[in-house]
Amino acid sequence: MKALIYDGPEKLAFRDAPDPQPTPGQQLIRILAVGICGSDMHAYLGHDERRPAPLILGHEAAGVITGGPRDGERVTINPLVSCGTCTACMMGKDNLCPDRKIISMPPREGAFAQFVAMRDENLVTVPAHIPFAKASLAEPIACGWHAVRLARHTLPSARTALVIGGGAIGLGAALSLVAQGIHDITIVEPNGLRRDYLISHCNQHAISPDDLPQNALFDVVIDGVGYAATRATASAHARPGGVIGHIGLGEGTGGLDIRRMTLQEITFIGTYTYTAQDFRDTAQAIFDGRLGPLDWTEARPLSEGPNAFADIRAGRTPAPKIILEPHS
Structure with missing residues (x-):
């Protein structure tokens, strides 16, 4: 072959x-x-x-x-x-x-x-x-589906979400958020070419990191990148009592504001791939059209x-x- x-x-x-x-x-x-x-x-x-x-x-x-x-x-x-x-x-x-x-x-x-x-x-x-x-x-979206499921289990009342990274993992997480009941979603994507595509072709609210208001807070933050800088963004923009779902594996250390996360009781969830059931559920969501076109x-x-x-x-x-x- x-x-x-x-x-x-x-x-x-x-x-x-x-x-x-x-x-x-x-x-x-x-x-x-x-x-x-x-x-x-x-x-x-x-x-x-x-x-x-x-x-x-x-x-x-x-x-x-x-x-x-x-x-x-x-x-x-x-x-x-x-x-x-x-x-x-x-x-x-x-x-x-x-x-x-x-x-x-x-x-x-x-x-x-x-x-x-x-x-x-x-x-x-x-x-x-x-x-x-x-x-x-099904495989890349299942990673986001799994992270969203865990975040929703931790904070069932969540209504707003920030997704860091507009690649397939981040976009899959955004689609999974909608499928699991969270519709107020902002994607942060630094690549202008990708960001314009997310807006024009995928109907996403995508912004540059420079356009993210310093005081903006979200119930759920999904880090689909996993660098120190994106973890710093995640820990700065999770609201008190909020949840960070960390998918990305860009680099291993740095970025989290542990003091703020402790004082504000922000939950950090490391998420690795997906369970077999998550994979099946994601595939079924694709087949049913619940994740869009x-x-x-x-x-x-x-x-x-x-x-x-x-x-x-x-x-x-x-x-x-x-x-x-x-x-x-």
Whole structure:
């Protein structure tokens, strides 16, 4: 098969790779759409020691089962594989399984390829009317869905929200907020090209960081970026008694105003990916149309992956998500 292979910092090559070999309980999936995630970009830049070269990246995927009794079934892939038997898994918090593995991280190759093998329980059937590009958004949007669910559980009375970052994670969180009952949402996005796209194409209230009033306070703040500067923004703009849902993994330390958070009883929730139920709920919300038209992606052939990464790196892409098509 053909695959896009990470060979080192800012080095990607489109070349032949061994076909995956499904084991019992797994299916072979012909990948038809796979999104570029921020974590893929971190690896591409050499910032993720968990993803050493050479490696096939990519984990936001959808396609068609090839062979076996489910041949031809359209599916979207939950890339997070948990053990199913530990305390976290038994509590329904399988995203916290100590033995969890994800495709695109050794020993599991990722989905920037024409085929991937995945176990049955990680596959969600996609209705015929849903394009594969939309189905592949279940994974990134599930991250925001999970963060919003936890924030809403902590503060059921929440009515206003600030989302930091207007990429797919931030936009997915904004759409999840609406689907879960919070409609007064502001997105802060520093890239003018992206910000204009969010306003004109996605009907979002998106502003520059410089236009965020210093005294503006929100019930819920979702940080979809995860840098010290964005955490500083989050802790400054959560209202007393509010909630910060932290998704982004930009850098590991700094930014939080612990004194203000303590004195104002602001809850900080670190959120990692999503549970299997969150993934299924997000997929169903996509199928039902509760997350909107989801027409804010840009499609490119997998062979153009190196240019796509370079364009994202340079901030030249207005669309929040680039979808790669391995069979184009």
